[in-house]
Amino acid sequence: MTHSLETFQSSTTGPGRGLPLENTPPLRRFYVETWGCQMNDLDSQRMTGLLMEQGILPTKAVQDADLILLNSCSVREKAAQKAYSRLGEYRLLKRDKPHLLIGFCGCVAQQEGEKALRRVPDLDFVIGPGRVGELTSIVEQRRRQGRRVVATGFPDARERNYEFDALARDGGYKGMVTIIEGCDKKCTFCIVPSTRGPEQSRPMDDILEEVQHLLDYGFVEIELLGQTVNHWKDPQTGDDFAILLDRVARMPGVRRLRFVTSYPRDFTQEMVDQFAVHENLSPYLHLPVQSGSDRVLKLMGRGYQVEQYDDLVRRLRITRPDLALSTDLIVGFPGETEQDFQATLDLVSRTRYSQVYAFKYSPRPGTAAPRLRVPEVPPEESDRRLQALFALQGVIQHELNQELEGRAYDILVTQWGKKAGTQTGRTPCHRLIHFEYGDQPLELGSLARVRVEKGLPHSLLGRLVA
Numbered sequence: 027m028t029h030s031l032e033t034f035q036s037s038t039t040g041p042g043r044g045l046p047l048e049n050t051p052p053l054r055r056f057y058v059e060t061w062g063c064q065m066n067d068l069d070s071q072r073m074t075g076l077l078m079e080q081g082i083l084p085t086k087a088v089q090d091a092d093l094i095l096l097n098s099c100s101v102r103e104k105a106a107q108k109a110y111s112r113l114g115e116y117r118l119l120k121r122d123k124p125h126l127l128i129g130f131c132g133c134v135a136q137q138e139g140e141k142a143l144r145r146v147p148d149l150d151f152v153i154g155p156g157r158v159g160e161l162t163s164i165v166e167q168r169r170r171q172g173r174r175v176v177a178t179g180f181p182d183a184r185e186r187n188y189e190f191d192a193l194a195r196d197g198g199y200k201g202m203v204t205i206i207e208g209c210d211k212k213c214t215f216c217i218v219p220s221t222r223g224p225e226q227s228r229p230m231d232d233i234l235e236e237v238q239h240l241l242d243y244g245f246v247e248i249e250l251l252g253q254t255v256n257h258w259k260d261p262q263t264g265d266d267f268a269i270l271l272d273r274v275a276r277m278p279g280v281r282r283l284r285f286v287t288s289y290p291r292d293f294t295q296e297m298v299d300q301f302a303v304h305e306n307l308s309p310y311l312h313l314p315v316q317s318g319s320d321r322v323l324k325l326m327g328r329g330y331q332v333e334q335y336d337d338l339v340r341r342l343r344i345t346r347p348d349l350a351l352s353t354d355l356i357v358g359f360p361g362e363t364e365q366d367f368q369a370t371l372d373l374v375s376r377t378r379y380s381q382v383y384a385f386k387y388s389p390r391p392g393t394a395a396p397r398l399r400v401p402e403v404p405p406e407e408s409d410r411r412l413q414a415l416f417a418l419q420g421v422i423q424h425e426l427n428q429e430l431e432g433r434a435y436d437i438l439v440t441q442w443g444k445k446a447g448t449q450t451g452r453t454p455c456h457r458l459i460h461f462e463y464g465d466q467p468l469e470l471g472s473l474a475r476v477r478v479e480k481g482l483p484h485s486l487l488g489r490l491v492a
């Protein structure tokens with residue numbers, strides 16, 4: 027099997043400090059710390075499932091673990107520094123437990139590769155997101171042969187070990203299904219293309235099989251995942267995301283269908299139309315815009331203009347008037363002027379998002395934005411802009427939540443409330459709602475009719491409808 031060096035690197039070092047651990051106590055418990063996005067959550071669920079198949083069980087107490095996995099995220103500022111600091115803390119546990127294994131996983135692990143083994147002498151292995159399926163064999167190599175393995179790079183999807191029935195899913199109602207991995211876009215601020223590799227779509231049949239598997243196990247909400255989820259294309263037939271959405275939404279048992287993250291430029295009219303056809307397609311869409319200024323969007327390399335984004339929002343809202351939108355925004359991007367920032371505030375005012383995830387720009391290693399020949403925005407100015415954005419969004423969000431007062435929804439019961447006698451759930455438009463359950467608590471994953479009594483800034487209060 028051959029791979030190009032750019033897309034697939036794998037090496038082993040050692041034995042060095044990595045002496046075989048064959049005669050040490052068996053691995054009984056593992057602990058996973060997960061940072062970042064849902065793709066990372068799903069990778070942690072995969073690793074959990076693979077270890078549990080080997081009889082190694084999860085623990086919530088790190089000091090009880092024989093194996094620690096740090097599943098890192100590079101979207102965070104100073105991500106590598108934070109990851110090394112956490113690995114340093116875990117290393118100390120080896121003093122009392124020499125057979126403890128520490129694995130560095132996720133996007134920072136992909137970036138750092140062998141360097142991580144050099145920097146952290148007690149680190150046992152490094153696994154990038156494209157190699158998660160090899161976890162148990164890597165643990166085995168470390169224990170039996172003393173190899174400190176670095177498994178990074180991006181093998182072709184067909185060569186990856188993806189056993190969806192070995193995933194240890196969190197909860198019993200929402201099943202996440204990766205449909206496309208990696209990203210081929212080149213947004214100038216984003217590190218994802220180098221940490222998650224080139225875009226690779228899974229075949230439709232594999233996806234439908236996994237969804238059916240989840241439905242058979244009683245999952246009621248399906249969430250399709252990908253960095254550019256709506257750029258999915260069946261590798262054999264070329265069928266696009268609109269066709270996939272239609273097929274999944276029609277599967278008996280899918281009560282709610284959601285997908286994340288959509289790329290605005292790839293959203294076709296056929297995809298918009300699915301919101302009119304399928305009631306079980308949640309009226310909630312995360313549609314990252316990043317900036318309200320064409321000039322900044324161009325510097326970001328986003329490939330669309332504000333007018334096109336506005337038009338897409340308009341068509342979506344005509345198709346599904348109850349649609350709630352959320353977005354990602356970056357403030358203080360290099361070259362962003364006060365006028366550009368005002369354009370972002372204008373966009374937020376007219377789009378009226380139910381939620382905004384906003385960040386101050388900070389450079390990421392290997393990205394193009396730091397090399398743009400434009401003036402940087404001073405940190406204190408970025409802070410001011412971020413606070414102004416949050417203040418505006420806070421008012422809009424509260425108003426939108428208040429507008430829902432008096433309406434009744436079939437909500438999905440998702441967890442226990444913080445107060446005794448309460449539970450929380452999600453409305454179809456993905457708002458968090460708290461309610462008192464009365465005599466008997468409701469089964470998690472069931473649907474309940476709840477009327478909104480009060481719209482709070484970040485959630486809703488409701489009452490069960492008889």
Ligand code: SF4
Nearest residue numbers: 209211213216218253
């Ligand atoms: S579309 Fe842009 S922001 Fe999203 S993952 Fe790809 S490069 Fe990053």
